[in-house]
Amino acid sequence: MNKNKKTALITGANRGIGKEIAKKLINKGVQVIGTSTTKDGVKTIDDYLKGNGFGLVLNLKNTNSIAEKIKEIYQKKYSIDILINNAGIKQDNLLVKMKNKEWEDVIKTNLSSVFYLIKSIIRPMIKKRQGRIITISSVIAYIGNKGQVNYSASKSGLIGFHKSLALEVASKGITVNLVSPGFIKTRFTNTLDSVQYKKYLSNIPMKRLGKKEEIADAVIFLSSSKASYITGHTLHVNGGMYMI
Numbered sequence: 001m002n003k004n005k006k007t008a009l010i011t012g013a014n015r016g017i018g019k020e021i022a023k024k025l026i027n028k029g030v031q032v033i034g035t036s037t038t039k040d041g042v043k044t045i046d047d048y049l050k051g052n053g054f055g056l057v058l059n060l061k062n063t064n065s066i067a068e069k070i071k072e073i074y075q076k077k078y079s080i081d082i083l084i085n086n087a088g089i090k091q092d093n094l095l096v097k098m099k100n101k102e103w104e105d106v107i108k109t110n111l112s113s114v115f116y117l118i119k120s121i122i123r124p125m126i127k128k129r130q131g132r133i134i135t136i137s138s139v140i141a142y143i144g145n146k147g148q149v150n151y152s153a154s155k156s157g158l159i160g161f162h163k164s165l166a167l168e169v170a171s172k173g174i175t176v177n178l179v180s181p182g183f184i185k186t187r188f189t190n191t192l193d194s195v196q197y198k199k200y201l202s203n204i205p206m207k208r209l210g211k212k213e214e215i216a217d218a219v220i221f222l223s224s225s226k227a228s229y230i231t232g233h234t235l236h237v238n239g240g241m242y243m244i
């Protein structure tokens with residue numbers, strides 16, 4: 001790892017969309033610091049990074065630990081030029097049955113953690129007068145879903161957050177954008193039974209789930225110099241299931 005090379009921090013980089021983003025960024029010559037909640041996850045990250053970065057244990061539910069963890073990266077003299085807030089969870093239940101913990105865990109992991117992470121990296125980015133912040137939202141932020149008041153609230157909360165932050169840092173050379181996936185084939189959607197699967201498919205004009213590569217490509221574009229005049233934007237990648 002080279003301390004002067006462009007570096008991206010990606011949360012949830014041990015599998016799914018985050019891992020795909022990491023692999024594509026490495027191919028573009030960016031080194032990656034990838035997070036996982038477990039040591040096994042960190043090993044997976046270290047294995048595929050092959051020296052183009054390193055893995056870090058980080059549990060976003062522990063919002064109070066985030067600033068300390070990020071400090072470790074700066075103490076090692078790495079900069080964070082690109083932040084990809086990818087990690088996310090769902091804990092589905094109808095509102096009448098939803099436990100307080102199911103609400104709080106999802107809001108903490110998907111929304112509050114983004115505030116703590118960005119607070120930890122924004123001053124050095126401002127000082128450098130360059131940076132890219134890209135966060136993974138969801139089509140559910142826009143259309144809602146039964147059993148997901150917690151998840152949709154967390155993902156739509158990100159929209160106002162990112163528009164406001166984009167305004168605050170636009171003159172500092174930092175862009176702030178969201179990528180909003182539809183239904184993508186990862187472990188996240190593996191839990192759908194065949195009835196749910198058919199129902200979701202019937203709402204996707206392209207008649208297929210998206211691939212994690214298709215989300216990663218959108219992220220790569222927003223992190224590149226080709227997207228230098230795009231900020232406060234949501235890039236929808238959903239096979240036509242939601243259009244604005």
Ligand SMILES: NC(=O)c1ccc[n+]([C@@H]2O[C@H](COP(=O)([O-])OP(=O)(O)OC[C@H]3O[C@@H](n4cnc5c(N)ncnc54)[C@H](OP(=O)(O)O)[C@@H]3O)[C@@H](O)[C@H]2O)c1
Pocket residue numbers: 011012013014015016017018035036037038041058059060061086087088089109136137138139180181182183184185186187188189
């Ligand atoms: N797949 C879809 O259809 C879809 C659609 C719309 C939006 N999204 C969003 O896309 C993002 C990535 O999803 P995915 O499909 O790649 O899901 P995934 O395969 O389930 O991966 C989730 C990632 O989040 C990490 N994570 C979970 N809890 C965490 C915590 N408390 N602290 C830190 N990291 C945590 C996991 O790390 P560990 O394994 O180490 O816990 C894992 O790397 C999420 O934000 C999700 O909401 C996905």
